[in-house]
């Protein structure tokens with residue numbers, strides 16, 4: 576029987592602890608017989624990974640940063656995400672457009688309406704191979720948002736690695752990013768599953784599983 580493609584994104588401030596749960600979910604879905612594509616943004620294609628290296632490490636203004644995020648996204652969407660969905664696979668994407676609203680919108684103060692315009696432009700796909708559910712403006716089917724106070728996230732990150740341009744930001748920046756996620760979630764509540772990430776890992780994992788099971792995908 577042909578399976579429906581499913582597009583799941585994972586969001587949260589730096590240090591929210593997404594990675595281990597993305598891996599665990601990929602494994603659970605594979606055990607359930609699904610083909611899973613694990614990918615990330617910015618990145619996911621050779622071109623978008625080059626853009627990632629620039630966006631995370633070179634100084635630039637907020638508009639340049641925003642345009643680079645969307646340029647990387649367009650390439651990733653057309654080269655990897657849409658074809659995988661059309662094949663009936665599950666795409667697990669570490670960050671997607673909500674990160675642009677949260678980081679460039681909330682964090683950098685870039686205006687929300689312009690972001691919506693760029694979102695529509697970059698994510699509209701009319702490729703004949705796209706499946707019906709993922710044509711027009713492509714959005715994740717489900718976004719799992721790992722929410723936690725920035726102070727807790729900063730504690731988790733402390734000393735683990737050399738920070739990139741975003742991780743090096745002060746607490747106030749992450750408060751604004753968190754508010755950006757909250758705004759996005761309130762605008763599209765059906766797509767978002769907010770998970771309290773300030774809990775033991777096992778409890779967070781149960782919540783992640785629950786969000787996917789509630790949709791009948793696991």
Ligand code: TYD
Pocket residue numbers: 589616617631644669670671672674675676678679741742
């Ligand atoms: P992240 O996903 O946290 O990867 P890693 O775990 O390897 O550090 O890093 C990506 C960074 O890029 C993160 O700080 C958020 C930022 N970002 C944006 O500012 N806008 C975006 O649209 C995306 C996708 C990411």
